[in-house]
Amino acid sequence: xxxxxxxxxxxxxxxxxxxxxxxxxxxxxxxxxxxxxxxxxxxxxxxxxxxxxxxxxxxxxxxxxxxxxxxxxxxxxxxxxxxxxxxxxxxxxxxxxxxxxxxxxxxxxxxxxxxxxxxxxxxxxxxxxxxxxxxxxxxxxxxxxxxxxxxxxxxxxxxxxxxxxxxxxxxxxxxxxxxxxxxxxxxxxxxxxxxxxxxxxxxxxxxxxxxxxxxxxxxxxxxxxxxxxxxxxxxxxxxxxxxxxxxxxxxxxxxxxxxxxxxxxxxxxxxxxxxxxxxxxxxxxxxxxxxxxxxxxxxxxxxxxxxxxxxxxxxxxx
Amino acid sequence: xxxxxxxxxxxxxxxxxxxxxxxxxxxxxxxxxxxxxxxxxxxxxxxxxxxxxxxxxxxxxxxxxxxxxxxxxxxxxxxxxxxxxxxxxxxxxxxxxxxxxxxxxxxxxxxxxxxxxxxxxxxxxxxxxxxxxxxxxxxxxxxxxxxxxxxxxxxxxxxxxxxxxxxxxxxxxxxxxxxxxxxxxxxxxxxxxxxxxxxxxxxxxxxxxxxxxxxxxxxxxxxxxxxxxxxxxxxxxxxxxxxxxxxxxxxxxxxxxxxxxxxxxxxxxxxxxxxxxxxxxxxxxxxxxxxxxxxxxxxxxxxxxxxxxxxxxxxxxx
Numbered sequence: 001x002x003x004x005x006x007x008x009x010x011x012x013x014x015x016x017x018x019x020x021x022x023x024x025x026x027x028x029x030x031x032x033x034x035x036x037x038x039x040x041x042x043x044x045x046x047x048x049x050x051x052x053x054x055x056x057x058x059x060x061x062x063x064x065x066x067x068x069x070x071x072x073x074x075x076x077x078x079x080x081x082x083x084x085x086x087x088x089x090x091x092x093x094x095x096x097x098x099x100x101x102x103x104x105x106x107x108x109x110x111x112x113x114x115x116x117x118x119x120x121x122x123x124x125x126x127x128x129x130x131x132x133x134x135x136x137x138x139x140x141x142x143x144x145x146x147x148x149x150x151x152x153x154x155x156x157x158x159x160x161x162x163x164x165x166x167x168x169x170x171x172x173x174x175x176x177x178x179x180x181x182x183x184x185x186x187x188x189x190x191x192x193x194x195x196x197x198x199x200x201x202x203x204x205x206x207x208x209x210x211x212x213x214x215x216x217x218x219x220x221x222x223x224x225x226x227x228x229x230x231x232x233x234x235x236x237x238x239x240x241x242x243x244x245x246x247x248x249x250x251x252x253x254x255x256x257x258x259x260x261x262x263x264x265x266x267x268x269x270x271x272x273x274x275x276x277x278x279x280x281x282x283x284x285x286x287x288x289x290x291x292x293x294x295x296x297x298x299x300x301x302x303x304x305x306x307x308x309x310x311x312x313x314x315x316x317x318x
Numbered sequence: 319x320x321x322x323x324x325x326x327x328x329x330x331x332x333x334x335x336x337x338x339x340x341x342x343x344x345x346x347x348x349x350x351x352x353x354x355x356x357x358x359x360x361x362x363x364x365x366x367x368x369x370x371x372x373x374x375x376x377x378x379x380x381x382x383x384x385x386x387x388x389x390x391x392x393x394x395x396x397x398x399x400x401x402x403x404x405x406x407x408x409x410x411x412x413x414x415x416x417x418x419x420x421x422x423x424x425x426x427x428x429x430x431x432x433x434x435x436x437x438x439x440x441x442x443x444x445x446x447x448x449x450x451x452x453x454x455x456x457x458x459x460x461x462x463x464x465x466x467x468x469x470x471x472x473x474x475x476x477x478x479x480x481x482x483x484x485x486x487x488x489x490x491x492x493x494x495x496x497x498x499x500x501x502x503x504x505x506x507x508x509x510x511x512x513x514x515x516x517x518x519x520x521x522x523x524x525x526x527x528x529x530x531x532x533x534x535x536x537x538x539x540x541x542x543x544x545x546x547x548x549x550x551x552x553x554x555x556x557x558x559x560x561x562x563x564x565x566x567x568x569x570x571x572x573x574x575x576x577x578x579x580x581x582x583x584x585x586x587x588x589x590x591x592x593x594x595x596x597x598x599x600x601x602x603x604x605x606x607x608x609x610x611x612x613x614x615x616x617x618x619x620x621x622x623x624x625x626x627x628x629x630x631x632x633x634x635x636x
Contacts, residue, residue, distance in 0.1 A: 129473075130473065131472060131473045145571075147470075152465075153573070154449055154572055154573025154574065155447075155448065155449045155573050155574055155575040155610070155611075156573055156607075156610060157573070158570075158573045158607055159571060159572055159573040160571065161570040161571065161573075161604075161607075162570070162571060164566075164570045164603075164604065165483075165567040165570055165571065166485055166563045166566065166567060166602060167484055167485065167487055168486065168487035168488075168499075169485055169486035169487075169489065169499075169559075169560065169563055170486075171487065177604050178601075178602075178604075179566075179601075179602040179603075181486075181487075181563075241487075242487065245484045245487055245499075248482075248484065248497075249483040249484060249567060249571075250571065252476075252479035252480070252482045252483055253463075253477060253478065253479065253480060253483065253567075253568065253571060253572070254472055254477055254571070255471070255472025255473050255474055255475070255476045255477040255479075256472065256473055257473040283496075283497075284484060284496075284497040285482075285497075286479075286482065286495050286496075289474075289476055289479075292473070292474060293473075
């Protein structure tokens with residue numbers, strides 16, 4: 001049955017609401033700053049008003065379901081955000097009951113990484129594939145697993161924590177999780193900045209345009225690498241090597257049809273990251289596995305978050 | 319519907335056939351040396367005769383299905399062993415057609431690690447759990463994933479290669495797969511022997527009863543550790559630490575209900591391995607995850623291989 005779905009993408013800085021067709025087309029969208037939602041007991045009513053407004057924009061008086069993408073770990077029953085440093089107002093607050101009551105339709109939600117995995121699997125770079133792994137590389141590293149059109153959540157909904165794989169026992173900076181050698185600490189945006197700054201401190205470090213510009217960002221290191229800076233280029237090569245280990249581990253454990261990379265760092269520096277990444281995956285993964293596992297970038301672009309929220313409410317395709 | 323199943327467990331040194339009830343009870347079993355099967359074009363007829371003989375032993379003239387556990391990578395369609403250094407006669411030979419024709423029932427097969435995962439999930443240490451990970455630690459390290467009573471095979475049936483996760487970028491001996499830092503190279507039986515021998519070569523190595531007894535086996539190192547040998551005990555602690563990283567990575571990616579350890583090394587040295595393993599998993603895994611993930615040993619013992627073969631033919635429990 002064809003139909004319309006309301007997507008609510010709750011982020012730390014902005015909230016986006018949209019009405020989408022079951023083919024993933026966006027009929028209308030509205031965006032507010034997260035701070036506008038933060039109005040004590042009015043938080044949920046504000047969210048409902050945003051949803052109703054965007055439905056009016058789309059000329060739609062009912063939807064088949066409401067999907068909610070959330071910026072942190074999620075409990076499914078009731079649907080709630082377990083930790084929400086960026087939206088403390090809704091931490092632990094059941095969302096499915098009030099939204100179901102307001103919109104009179106089923107409500108489904110998940111963390112944003114799982115939602116993006118499902119969206120790219122259904123409408124993006126994983127279209128037509130049965131086993132899809134989505135890995136987001138931005139400030140941190142996370143992701144989601146989709147099998148046969150459904151999010152593989154694991155026993156407690158915490159699967160897909162690709163960033164906390166330890167790939168370098170005892171090496172690198174301490175991760176926020178407390179361990180050392182985590183992929184996130186080595187290959188996220190922060191990991192890239194850490195590596196560049198650490199290498200600049202080596203007495204034998206080559207001359208680099210980055211020197212004296214600390215604290216650095218991944219964008220700084222990308223710009224310098226593109227301008228020919230040797231140290232910056234080597235930082236990207238080593239980052240790609242660490243990421244290659246993490247993705248090879250995922251291939252060895254899950255044997256997916258495709259790995260999709262998303263997130264600001266992976267999409268913003270795909271030119272620097274993907275060629276050495278592919279080379280290293282082919283080197284360290286068994287050839288029979290790696291040659292069958294494409295590694296591609298997400299294609300839904302600026303629409304990904306909204307499509308991701310709405311797709312959570314859509315029934316799995318047969 | 320209750321019924322009987324024929325299990326054929328094809329190993330590199332022995333072939334076992336058995337008739338089992340759908341509750342996993344073994345009604346009859348027969349074992350031959352793999353060499354007895356190796357009779358050129360007669361290989362498959364020999365296997366069929368073994369199956370018919372054990373059915374006669376059990377007083378059963380028909381079974382509901384035939385399950386085949388195979389010692390290597392398996393293609394499902396047709397069912398065949400893709401690489402079989404220990405039984406080259408059947409490498410690449412379709413098995414499901416001839417067996418279906420001989421027994422007039424459905425035939426299902428898989429590699430032995432996936433089969434053991436399913437058996438322990440259904441009748442052993444994973445009973446009643448939805449998400450089960452089985453990791454075998456013996457000469458090598460492998461395993462299988464069971465979700466809702468079914469083997470999670472991945473896109474090409476090669477999931478569960480836990481041993482080829484890289485956990486220590488650039489450290490340790492080169493793995494057979496070509497990479498460095500693989501869990502298998504660091505924590506399998508061979509990895510344990512390698513570590514003990516490497517540490518004995520350190521000039522600052524403590525006195526050890528293992529010195530002069532090279533080449534060592536994991537059993538040698540276990541016996542020495544139990545007798546109080548400090549170097550041997552440290553080898554087990556470091557092995558447990560590497561294994562803890564591998565299992566923590568699996569917990570972070572898959573979020574299983576339980577991890578079951580099997581294989582000669584894990585079962586034979588559980589006393590040395592499990593306490594430090596648990597301690598390190600609790601240390602490096604996020605506490606909210608690790609405290610909900612029991613790590614236990616396989617319980618089906620010497621029957622595991624046969625139950626594993628037969629369970630492949632049983633329909634998934636509802």
